[in-house]
Amino acid sequence: MKNKLRNFFFVFGVVAVVIMVFTFDVSPQQIATDLKRAGYYLPLVLLLWVVIYFFNASAWHVILSSDKKSPIPFHKLYKFTITGFALNYVTPGGLMGGEPYRIMEATPYVGVDKASSSVILYVMMHIFSHFLFWMSSVFLFLFYYPVSKATAIILAFMLLFCFLFILLFWQGYKKGFVVFLTRIGCKIPYLKKYVSHFSKKYSENLEKIDSQIALLHRQEKRSFYGALFLEYTARIISCVEVWLILHILTHQVSFFDCILIVSFSSFFANLLFFLPMQVGGREGGFALAVHGLSLSGAYGVYTALITRVRELVWIVIGLILMRIGNIKKNTK
Numbered sequence: 001m002k003n004k005l006r007n008f009f010f011v012f013g014v015v016a017v018v019i020m021v022f023t024f025d026v027s028p029q030q031i032a033t034d035l036k037r038a039g040y041y042l043p044l045v046l047l048l049w050v051v052i053y054f055f056n057a058s059a060w061h062v063i064l065s066s067d068k069k070s071p072i073p074f075h076k077l078y079k080f081t082i083t084g085f086a087l088n089y090v091t092p093g094g095l096m097g098g099e100p101y102r103i104m105e106a107t108p109y110v111g112v113d114k115a116s117s118s119v120i121l122y123v124m125m126h127i128f129s130h131f132l133f134w135m136s137s138v139f140l141f142l143f144y145y146p147v148s149k150a151t152a153i154i155l156a157f158m159l160l161f162c163f164l165f166i167l168l169f170w171q172g173y174k175k176g177f178v179v180f181l182t183r184i185g186c187k188i189p190y191l192k193k194y195v196s197h198f199s200k201k202y203s204e205n206l207e208k209i210d211s212q213i214a215l216l217h218r219q220e221k222r223s224f225y226g227a228l229f230l231e232y233t234a235r236i237i238s239c240v241e242v243w244l245i246l247h248i249l250t251h252q253v254s255f256f257d258c259i260l261i262v263s264f265s266s267f268f269a270n271l272l273f274f275l276p277m278q279v280g281g282r283e284g285g286f287a288l289a290v291h292g293l294s295l296s297g298a299y300g301v302y303t304a305l306i307t308r309v310r311e312l313v314w315i316v317i318g319l320i321l322m323r324i325g326n327i328k329k330n331t332k
Contacts, residue, residue, distance in 0.1 A: 006322060009101050013090055013319045017312065034305055041244050045310050048241055055234035057081040059227040060122045064110070066216055066223035072109045079321050080105045086318025089311055099123055113205060117212035120178065122227070124213075128169045129231035130266070135162040137263030144256060158267060173217040173224070178206045238262060241310070245303045261303075 035042060057078040064070040070077070084098030091097035099119055106115035138155050141147075147155065182199040186192045199206060216224050242258040 005104055006326070009087060009097070010319060010322050013087055013097075013315065013322075017090065017315055017319070031305070031309070034302060035309065038245070038248055038306055041248050042306065042309075045241050045244055045306065046313055048237070048244070049310065049314055052234050052237055053078065053082050053085070055230050055237065056085070056126070059125060059230040059234075060118065062223050062227040062230065063121050063125070063216065064114075064118050066220040072106060076105075076109075076325075079325060082314070083318040083322045086315040089315050113208050114212065116205075117209045120209065121213055121216060124169060124172060125227050125231050128166070129228060129235055130270070131162045131166050131169070132228075132232055133235040134158055134263050134267050135166070137260055138162075140256060141260055173213065175210070175214055178210050178213070182206060235262075241307065242303055245306045246299060249299055249302065265304075 038045075057074065057080075060081060061070055061072075061074055061077050064072060064077075080102050084102045087097035087101055088099075102119045102122075103112070103115045106118065109115075110118070135158070138158050141155065179199075182195055186196045186199065188195070236259070239255065239258045239262045242261050243253070243255050246253045246258065
């Protein structure tokens with residue numbers, strides 16, 4: 001990646017972090033009190049994400065290695081993964097910052113087509129694992145808890161929502177996703193002019209990317225399901241974070257409860273995907289999730305606060321990693 005582009009991503013991230021810190025809706029005194037209360041659990045939460053990012057990077061590595069050994073060293077993929085997620089955290093709409101960054105960093109190693117297809121495939125796998133996680137959590141809730149009429153409506157909505165998107169993604173894996181999205185973009189007012197021009201100019205490249213996406217599902221099923229398994233496992237491991245945080249407050253919450261809390265809160269937060277770091281949505285989701293499990297809403301607010309502090313720390317780490325260990329390489 002050119003240094004000018006890398007500097008742009010870096011400055012964008014720094015500005016976003018500064019804005020988030022100064023718009024935190026909790027007083028510095030309260031944050032300090034809550035962090036002191038967390039004690040050694042906070043470092044454990046931070047270290048947990050070393051493992052989660054390892055699974056995320058491994059899934060991308062499996063996709064890149066589907067036809068041959070990945071030309072990108074794993075430690076580089078790990079670095080790009082952390083920084084990519086850091087940019088996604090600070091970008092309204094989520095996948096607007098981290099994914100272009102990953103493509104640009106991977107391009108010197110594998111070329112723009114392979115870099116684009118691998119990143120798009122990884123993003124699809126990452127999102128697909130979320131839908132599977134949410135759907136499996138619905139069945140977990142039905143198995144462990146009684147269901148009221150209101151809860152049944154919410155669970156039915158989640159199931160239907162996940163099922164429809166799983167079908168959509170499955171078709172995308174079989175036939176490709178990029179051309180399909182550009183066709184939709186060509187029908188959206190104000191965007192269709194630009195999308196139509198882009199799709200005509202790069203039609204050959206877009207079709208090549210789609211063919212590489214479909215190839216993984218059609219011929220490299222072991223890599224496909226391996227990457228999906230790694231991403232789904234990362235979702236389950238992330239629930240340990242909530243278990244650790246709630247363990248500070250109570251010992252009466254099981255790991256299955258934490259899976260449900262993470263599932264329902266992330267589902268609610270992702271419905272508000274246009275907010276940076278899902279501001280408000282994350283806190284509301286946590287509060288609703290713990291209330292639905294007959295826990296104090298304060299538990300959800302506290303959990304959301306510690307989680308947001310963890311995100312800020314890893315955003316800073318991701319931005320620092322963007323500035324170090326960059327080796328100049330000729331673009332293919």
